[in-house]
Amino acid sequence: MASVSMAALTGDHDVRNYSALKYHTMEERANLMNMMKLSIKVLIQAALSLGRTLDSDFPPLQQFFVVMEHCLKHGLKVKKSFIGQSKSFFGPLELVEKLCPEALDIATSVKNLPELKTAVGRGRAWLYLALMQKKLADYLKVLLDHKHLLSEFYEPDALMMEEEGAVIVGLLVGLNVIDANLCLKGEDLDSQVGVIDFSLYLKDTQNNDDLKQDGGITAVLDQKHYVEELNRHLSCTVGDLQSKIDCLEKTNSKLQEELAAATDRISSLQEEQQQLKQQNELIRERSEKSVEVTKQDTKVELDTYKQSRQGLDEMYTDVWKQLKEEKRIRMELEKELELQIGMKTEMEIAMKLLEKDTHEKQDTLVALRQQLEEVKAINLQMFHKSQNSDSSLQVKKETISSFEGKTHEMLSTMKQMEERLQHAEKAQQVAEEKCNRMKQEFAGKIEAWRQHITQLDSQCSALEKELKSEKEQRQTLQRELHQEKDTTALLKTELQQVEGLKKELRKLQDEKRQLEKICEEQEQALQEMGLHLSQSKLKMEDIKEVNKALxxxxxxxxxxxxxxxxxxxxxxxxxxxxxxxxxxxxxxxxxxxxxxxxxxxxxxxxxxxxxxxxxxxxxxxxxx
CATH class of the missing domain: 3.30.40.10 (Zinc/RING finger domain, C3HC4 (zinc finger))
Incomplete structure (x- = not known):
């Protein structure tokens, strides 16, 4: 009985653990799917608002790839090999090459990238290329259609094996609207850290009508403080980047000084080379003159002094030795010149490398300036919003102050009327008629003030209606702007199609001209053939008549x-x-x-x- 109870307890514990794991995986799938929905929504909205091709530095695009990577990593099996254990999402992506022949270009381009060293980098490069081709959803749908092949890479509870994978593939179809131009750098793709930034998904969810209430103003102020904190963080990052830029400028100045010193050294070496060349030319001239002098001397001595021939031979051998030494010196100088030329080429290569570094640093500076301009634009937008809210608050305060002034005026008039009533009560016996008249006047003034108050209320309501209408007009104008952007994009595509049709027309016209030339040539050939045939017929008739004569x-x-x-x-x-x-x-x-x-x-x-x-x-x- 004890053994049976222990088995039952262990079985219940296993069932509980399995159910907990299953619930945990379900929660992970739901969270990943929600994050994917948010990232795709934010990316499409940002791309449509910008209206341009997205770069790899665009934050919503980076967050999308991070979430996509987490979705593909969910439920991956660990593969064992002789090197060790590996767990990468590039394995199932390689199946697309076999299932869909259109993905061969992506696979070959990813394999041919020399800078990629890890499987994670190859998988990220594959995702970049698929998004640029606008076929990411199609390729992943092909994978989901062959789940028996995916079971080798994923657990049965993985996201790609369940219904959430099909939902994500359906969401990815919306990314075909986006145009992306991504840079594939091996170091960035291999060393990227997949961290999700939730600040991109914090948006203003309240409507414009809620701003009329007191809670809307507090929400605007909270958002203002949040944006100010973000601006502070951005200013800190900008300061760090500026310090880096200063360091780079210092290094650039040092490198430029080194380059100047190197150029001075090269110029000095060139001057020394010229001096050596001049010395070589002088030595050659001297040697030639000495040789000529010795030849003349030998000729004279041969003619005049035949007996002193031996001494002249010794002099000739000495001159020959001097020539050999001068040739040796010349060879050494030529070797030194070759070494100097090699140094010059190395310095030129170093100059080129330094120029490349300076160009890259200038590109980084341009990118940082663009980021600063974007931050400034965001600050200006928030500043304008705060100014609008402050102006609306001031208008409301002015209206309230005007109402308070009017109420004070009404109270003062009421006090004056009460005093008059007291005086009238005292003199009631004397001037009852005057009291009646004053009462009538007082009633008329009260009605006039009431009418004035109702008119002010109606003006306030009219102003509120005008504000609503202006907001609606602004929304309609924004919609019209989006529609105009879409029409301009369609017109651009139609213009491109028209240009393509014009090129095809030009090609067809050229082909028509060529065909007309060929037809003309063939017609001329046919005419010539007709002439030849007529001549041959005449010749045949001549031959027949001659045969008759023969x-x-x-x-x-x-x-x-x-x-x-x-x-x-x-x-x-x-x-x-x-x-x-x-x-x-x-x-x-x-x-x-x-x-x-x-x-x-x-x-x-x-x-x-x-x-x-x-x-x-x-x-x-x-x-x-």
Whole structure:
């Protein structure tokens, strides 16, 4: 019995722990989903208010990526390998490459980034690229459609395995409105700390109508104090950044001094190089002069003193040694020049690196100035709001003071009337008629004051109505501004489409011109072909008529004849083949240059010399 009771107790304890864990995971999923809703809402509102492409330094965008990273990390399994245990959300994102071929570009670009060293950095780079392509929701929907593959990476109670994952994917569709231009730096992506800043989601939830009450004024003052504290923190950060900027400027000044010293050193080295070159030239000139002098001396001595030849040979050897030494000195100087040139190149590389550092620091300064301008704009907005609230309070105080003055005036008049009534009671017997008249006048004045008070109340209500109408008009104007922005964006897209259509029209016109040129060329070719065909038909008719004239004669083919039948010269490119229209043999141009009209063909035709003589003889005999 004791063993049974202990088992029951342990079973109940396990069930309680399991239910507590399950409840805890459900709460985590709900909290993450709510945070994702808030971050997407804030990001879309901020992007629409700015109306420009968002950078990686934009705070709502940074918070969105932090919340997205927490959602993808929820319920991840720890994978064991020979290196150790790893737990990163880049593993399930790699599945998109297999499931959706459109994500190949993102995967290859993430793998080709050399600066990324951790799986977390690769996952963040993947999310950045997917958001820039506006396909983050599509890729995550593909993953959720294949939950049997996600079960290898996530626990069954994870956010991506439950219904909350599908809700988040549906919320991500709204981010397709945003245009982002994000910078992928390996150091930033690897070393980023995912901390959620809840101050971005603290907004003015009260309506403008509540400001009319006393609680609205206190809320505005609280917000003013909160903004002032934020401004103080921002001013502290600005002071730190300015101190950093001062340090950077000091380092820049030091580097510039070093650069100036290096440039001075380079100029001095260049001057020394020039001096060395001049010394080399002087040494060369001296050596050449000395060589010429020694040559002249040797010639004279050879001519005059043949006996002293040995001494001259020794002098010549000494001069040769001097030349060798000068050549050695020259080689050493050339080596020193090469070393100086190498130093100069290193200094130029250092100058370029320093210029890059200065450019990067200038970019950081520009970014800091932009942040300062944004902070100033926020301060101005809050200052204007506070001024508006102060002006409204002053107007209300003035109206209250005017009402109080009027009440004091009414009280004073009431006292005066009471005194008059006392005097009238004393003199009632004497002037009852005067009392009646005074009473009537008093009643008329009271009615006039009452009418005046009602008029003031009506004016106040009218002013309140005018304020409401102005607020409504302001809201309508803001809506119209948003609509105009949307229309301008649509018009810009239409303009881009029109420009694309113009480019396509230009391409089509160029293709049309090319096709027209081709058609003209083809028409010319067809005309030429028609002319050739007509000429060939005429030639065929000539050949047929000649064949009729030949009758019994054989018409030799071009391949059968290689030499002229009369002069027996070989045919070539310059010496072409020609048929005799009478006998049908092949001759050269000189042997068949005559033309006669045959009986079958009245026009003059090419005939060889023998046929020409025979035909002439026949014509002469026939004429006799």
């Amino acid at each position: 009758k019994g004669h054989t018409w030799l083919k071009d391949d059968e004849a290689t030499h002229c039948k009369q002069c027996e010269k070989e045919f070539s490119i310059s010496r072409r083949k020609h048929h005799c229209r009478n006998c049908g043999d092949i001759f050269c141009n000189t042997c068949s240059s005559n033309e006669l009209a045959l009986p079958s063909y009245p026009k003059p035709v090419r005939v060889c010399d023998t046929c020409h003589t025979l035909l002439l003889q026949r014509c002469s005999s026939n004429s006799t």
